[in-house]
Each structure stands twice: as C-alpha cells, then as structure tokens.
Amino acid sequence: MERHIDINRFDYDLPDGRIAKFPLAERSASKLLVWRGGEISERHFADLGEVLPAGELLVFNNTKVIRARIIMHKPSGARIEVFCLEPHDPADYERAFAVKGSCAWSCIVGNRKKWKEGYVEIRFELDGRAEYLRAWLVEDHGRECIVRFEWSADKTFGQLLEHLGRIPIPPYLNRESEEIDNTRYQTVYSKFEGSVAAPTAGLHFTPELIESMRGRGFEFEEVTLHVGAGTFLPVKDDDAAKHSMHTEHFEVRRETVAHLLARWGHITAVGTTSVRTLESLTALAWRIRTAGDPATERVIGQWELYDIPKEFTGCEALETLLAYMQTHDRECLKASTQIMITPLGYEFRIVEHIVTNFHQPKSTLLLLVSAYVGEAWREIYDYALAHDFRFLSYGDSSVLIR
Secondary structure (H helix, E strand, C coil): CCCCCEHHHHCCCCCHHHECCCCCCCHHHCEEEEEECCEEEEEEHHHHHHHCCCCCEEEEECEEECCCEEEEECCCCCEEEEEEEEEEECCCHHHHHHCECEEEEEEEEECHHHCCCCEEEEEEEECCEEEEEEEEEEEEECCEEEEEEEECCCCEHHHHHHHHCECCCCHHHCCCCCHHHHHHCCCCCCCEEEECCCCHHHHHCCHHHHHHHHHCCCEEEEEEEECCHHHHCCCCCCEHHHCCCCCEEEEEEHHHHHHHHHCCCCEEEECHHHHHHHHHHHHHHHHHHHHCCCCCCCCECCCHHHHCCCCCCHHHHHHHHHHHHHHCCCCEEEEEECCCCCCCCCCCCCCCEEEEECCCCCCHHHHHHHHHHCCHHHHHHHHHHHCCCCECCCCCEEEEEC
C-alpha cells in the first residue's frame, strides 16, 4: 500500500527563545495545557490529578538516561567524542552494563575523520590508581560505527559511564551538559539504564505529586523503553512516510499486562515513549493470535500496526498477551519496535489519554500527536506559542483527552 505524508503540513515557527534551555526550579511548577475534546484550557502540572478523569491508570516509562557521551583523545592529542547508542556485544542491556574488562557498542563518533586507525583513550584516576579506558573502531556503518572498549579498572561498564561519561542532553539546547542535568534530565522514577534521551513528559512528576494522586485513587504502572538517538532526528524527506524509524528496545512484565487489562479504557500514557510501547503490544498479540507466537526477536515494523484488523481491540490484545505469558510462564517480554504513529488512519487501541511536552516542527513526535488530536494540533501549538508556554524537553506539558 502506498503511503504519503507531507511533512511540511506539520511545520510551525518555533523561535529559539521559546525553547526551554534549563528546567524550572520546581519540576511540577510547569504549565499544563489541557486539550479536552477540542476545548483548550490552562493549568499547572501539579493540578494533573484534578484534570484527568478519576481513577485513571498512568503508565510511566522507567528507563534511565545513561551518561552516553565520552570525550576521548588519540595519543596525538586529537579530541574524539564517542556517543554510545546501544549495546552490541553483549547486546542485552542488563548484561552490557554489568560486564567488566571489555564490550562493544554501536556508537556515533564525533571528529571521525581524525580517527582512522589505532585506539583513542581517556586516562583517569580511581581510588588512587592510574586507569584507562580505550576504544577501537571495529566496523564502520556510515553514521554509526561499532566501537570496542577495553578498560583497566575493576569496574562494570555501567560504573565507568557513570564516572567518565556525560549526560547526552538534546542538541537543540545548544549548550554543554551541566551538573543540574545529571538529576533533572532524569525522571524521579527512572530505574533501568539504557536511554540516550529522557522520556521528557515524565520530568514534571515529583514523588509528592505521585503520592497525592495515589491518595485520590489514581493508579500507576511502568514499562521500559530505551529511547534512541532517533528521537532527535528530524524528518528529512518531504514525504514523512519515507522516514526510517530507529529501532527501540522495550520490555513489559506480566503483572503490568494484567494491570493494563484490568484498567483498559482508562489508560493514560505519560509521554510518547510510553505510547509507542503500549501500542506495540497489540502487534505482539496479533502475532500470537495469527501464528501462535509473539516472535519477539523480530522487530515490530514501522507500519505493522496499520495492517491489523480494526475489530481486534486493545482489550482482546491484552487478553491474548496475558494468556500467552501465563501459559508459557513468561514473567517478562523483551521486544523491539520501529512503530510510527501517524495521522494516516492510525487506530489507538490501548492508550486512552496522553500526557506529553511540545515537540519540534516536522518531527515524528508531532505526527504522533496529530494522529491523536487530528488537525487540532495546530490550534494547540498556536495557543501554546501565544500564551508563553516553554517548548521541548525542559519545557511545559500538555494533557490530551479525546
């Protein structure tokens, strides 16, 4: 089937002054634009519990941003930046951070032309001892390379990144990462390392807000999707349907699927990464329904969800998935997705409401918002621009209720 999306229809003028370069002093002090069935109003994020329908189940993405940028040098002195994207060997995230001695990652290399051969390194001191981390180029795939790391310290790769790496704040902030980013470019509920970008809709939540919402009868659940660098990639082609989505790895636990099923029809996704994870579950369920197995080793395709019959509801999908996990005694499913949610007739099956920040012009995230609110995305963004809302990762928030 031929698909076309004119990305220029999703353009708007975003002055640099409207991009929030730093977080507010208080996380939940951000403004909240409320879009409810076409009506727009304005609150503060701390009022979210008064805005959402009572008793909703909010779904967080509990991924943790890693300090993925490492500044290394050639023996000659040339500065090389290595940006770790995803683990290659071992490829499993948990094992990749727990490994000692050596590992390989898929990386983007800055100043690549200066690094033709040999190793680059960073020398450092740990517990009074001189140590090193070295890196070699193993394979070159154009924009991305496979880089092999070796190190002397008796530390895991995760501990090394924590010690030597820098938080990869978005390029559009046009600044170096600072101390404040180490805590504020991380959600308060982040648990599992693996993202190179924060699930930013969640940055507004504080432990106090979560507790007060629990007290009002709201429920919370968590999924994990490791956010890739593709989040920052604008759509280059005029036809957005030709844009290739990056693969992102996610996992969901059986008890989460059971909770989602119990609250189906009352599910609020916190952020576009939670939306992508939840909606991807339908693809796994449809594979089970049609072939008896979720085939989790096969990436969920960019358009796979569009080919599933509309009659297959999110409720059925969750029932199918839960039954499979119970029958096969699976506590957790790990899979990967390239799902692209666009206004080309995308059917939301699991997500009922969305909490999300304001996104870049011509981005796949703006396409996702438009798939949910239709042409009203322009009214929402015009309102936000006219009423001093702050944009992008450290900016203000919106809640979308159809």
